[in-house]
Amino acid sequence: MQQKALWLLIAALIGINTFTVEVRTYIDIIGIDPSARHSETYLELPARPHIVVAEGERSRIYTGADTGVVVFRNESGWTRLPVTPKRTIHIVFRQTPSEKPQPMLCLLALGSKNRRIILNYPPPSSVWHLPLGVAQLAPLLQARGHGVLQRYGHIAGVEYVLRTQGGPPIERSLHVIRDPPSSISDLHAARMHFEQVSSSIPTNDVFVVERNNVRYTSKDSDGSVAGVLRAIKARESNIWYPYFKEVELPIAMEFRLDIYGISISDEKQFIPCWILASMVKETLPNTLVVLGGNLWPRIKGAYHLPEFAELFDYCDAIIVREGYRPIVELAETLRPSDTSGTVWRDSATIVHINPSTPSPTILEQLPTPVFDGGARQWSPDAVYPLQTMSNCPMHCGFCAISAASDTYLERPRMVSLQRVARHMIALGTHRFDIVDETFLIQRQLTLGTELKRLGYPATWHCYLTITNDLLDQGLCHRLYDAGLRGVQLGLESLSPDTLSRENKTWNTPGNYGRILQNLRAAGIQTHVFIIIGIPGEPLHHGLRWLPFLEQYGDAILTIKAGRYRLTNRSPEEFNNTHSDRIVVEETDPAPLHLNRKFRYCDGTISRKRVEAMRDLLEQACRHHWAYGVTSTVPWWINRGRYTWEELRHMAARIPAQQELDLRKSLPKIRGIIRDELRRDVELDSFEDVLNFSRTL
Ligand code: SF4
Secondary structure, eight states, rough: OHHHHHHHHHHHOOOOOHHHEEEEEEEEEOOOOOOOOOOOOOEOOOTTTEEETTTTTTEEEEOOOEEEEEEEEEEEEEEEEEEEEEEEEEEEEOOOSSSSSHHHHHHHHOOOOOOOEEEEEOSOOOTTOHHHHHHOOOOOOOTTTTTEEEEEEEHHHHHHHHHHHTTTTTHHHHHHHHTTTOOHHHHHHHHHHHHHHHHOOOOOEEEETTTTTEEEHHHHHHHHSSHHHHHHHHGGTTTTTHHHIIIIIIHHHHHHEEEEEEOOOOOGHHHHHHHHHHHHHHHOTEEEEESSTTTTTGGGGGGSSSSGGGHHHHOOOOSSSSSSSHHHHHHHHGGGGGGGTEEEOOOOOOEEEOOSSSSOOOOOGGGGOOOSSSOOOOOSSSSSSEEEEOOOSHHHHHGGGGGGGGGSSSSSSEOOOHHHHHHHHTTTSSSSEEEOOOEEEEEEEHHHHHHHHHHHOEEEEEEEOOOOGGGGGGHHHHHHHHHEEEEEEEESSSSSSHHHTTTTTOOOHHHHHHHHHHHHHOOOOEEEEEEEOTSSSOOGGGHHHHHHHHGGGOOOEEEEEEOOOTTTSHHHHHTTTTTTTEEEEOSSOOSSEEOOOOEEESSSOOOOHHHHHHHHHHHHHHSTTHHHHHHOOHHHHHTTTSOHHHHHHTTTTSSSOOOOOOHHHHHHHHHHHHHHOOOOOOOHHHHHHHHTTTTT
C-alpha cells in the first residue's frame, strides 16, 4: 500500500514538473464576403494589429483578450460584429532549454508528438510569391501530431511598414492589387503609391517597393559576421524591428511554442532573419530557434570561421540542406546535435556541421503543401508554387540554384505527374507556379494528359531549357494545350563558344529568335535571362543583344539582364573552371554573401565596364514595348490572367517609363569598342549605340 502511494506521489510530481495547465481564449474566424468583391475579413483586437483572413479561409486566433470585432464586407459597406472569445483549457508539455537538456524531460520529449512550431518566412522578399518550403514542412509536421503556425512575414512585414508610413490610403492601394476588376490605370497608381511611400521611409538601409521588386539592402549587409552582430546590436533602428516587436513576437508568445523556424532564400532576408532570431531567443530563451531555407548551403565556407560561433547566441541550429528530415528530427528530440544536416554549437563553443541524411526524402511521399501564412500574395487570385523535381539535371557552370538539394549534382528526384495533378486538385486552384529548375517538356505534356484524364483544368508557369525541340511549332502548341502559359528561358549569351564553356551546349543562339516566335504564336508568355561579363567573352558581345531585342522583342514579354556572378558552390566555383580568366580573392572578404569576389585577368574587362554594358541593356529593356505594363502587372502570378494581346493593349495606356542616365556608361562603352574592336566611335546617346550595334 505504502509503495502504491509512493508511485502515485512520483507520478504526481512528474506531472506537475512536466505539464502546465493553461486557460486560453480564442476566436474562430472565417473569411466571408457576401458582396462577391473577394474582400478579406478582419479581426480587430485591442492593442494588436488587425488580423486578416482571406475569403474562404478559416483561422483560429488565440486572442489573449476579452473582446474582438469581426469586420467583413457586405453589399452596402462593412459590417462590424462584436465577438466574445471562447475559452479552452490546454495541458501543454513544458519546454526544455535546448542547451542544457534535463534528462527526464528529454526522455518524455521523445515520446511526445505535440510540439508547437512556428515557421516564419521573414521580410523582405517578393510579395507576389509564396514560400513553398514552409508550406511543405507544415503538413509534414502536422501529420506527426505537431501544431504548426506558418507566418508569411515577407508579405505581412512589407504591408506593416507601408501602412505605418503611408497611413490609411495604403489600404486602398492594397485593395486595388488584389481586386480582380482593377484597371491598368488603378494598378499603375497603386504601384507608384507603393514606390513613393516606401522610398520616403526614413532609414539608413535601402528599401523600396518598385515595379516587380521589393528592394532592400541593410546598411550592415557587408557579408561579414561583424556586420550581422552590428545589426543585432542596433536592431531597434532597423526598419523591420517594429514589425517583429508588435506583430511576430506577440504571436510567438501566445503560441507557447517549442520551435521557432525562420526560413530564408534571399540574401536581403539575411539581416532581418538574424534580428528576428535574436528577438525570439531573448524573449523565449527556452524555445529552439532554427534557421533554414536554401540560402544556407551557399555560405558553407562561413561555418568554419571562428567568429561564426558567436551567432549561435541567437539561434540553436541552422539547417543547411533540405529541411524535411532535419525539422522532423528536431521536433522529435529538440536536440540539434542529434539531427542530420544541421550546424550547431556545443557548450565549448565549437561549431559542428552534421552530415546530411543518408536517405534523401522521397518527394512523392510529401503531403500536399498548405499555404496559410496569414497573408495573401499580391494578386487577385491564389497562384501556388509547386515542385515536381528536386535538382537540375543540366549542371551549367555558373549555376548553384539546386545547391540546397540533398542530391545536388546527382540524379534529380521526381514527383510523379499523377501526384502533381492530385496536389493541384487538392489545392483547388487552377493556376500554378512550377518552381523546378527546369520543367522538362515531356513531363509537361504528361501532366497535361493526366489533368485532362482527371477532368481538372490547370495552367502553369515554369522554367525551361531553350532546346531546339522548340523549333517545332506544333510542340509549342501542344505545350500550350497541356497547360503551359508562361516560361522563363536562360538565353545567357549569343556566343556558342561562351555557352559551350558554361556547359550549356543545348542552347543554339541562331535559333533563339524562331523559338521565341513559336512560343509567342502558341500564346505562351516568355521571359528571357541574359548574362553580361561571362569570363572569356569579350564585352562588346553584349552589344549584339540590342539588335536582337529590336528584331525579336515582339515575342518577348520580359527581359532580365544581369551581371555575371561567381556563385558559391556552382560547378565553376568549386572546380575553379575559369582560373585562367578570373582571379578569385583567396580570403573571402564577404563569407556571408552568396557570390565570390573576383577580378578579370583580361585588363580590358572591369566590373565598371560590365555594369556599363548591363546599364545599356537595361535601357533597351525600358524601350521594350512591355516594360511599363509588366512593371505594373508584376510576375506571371498577375500577368497570367491576360493574353499577349490584352497586355499589348494595356501597354499603350501606361505613361512612358523613365530613361536611365547613361552619361557615365557611354564613355565606358566607347572604351570597350576601342579596346576590343580597335574602332573609335562617337557615342552620345543610346540611339548612337543602337546604330553602331546594328553594324556588328
Ligand atoms: S541555369 Fe538552368 S538549366 Fe542550367 S543548371 Fe541552372 S537551373 Fe539548370
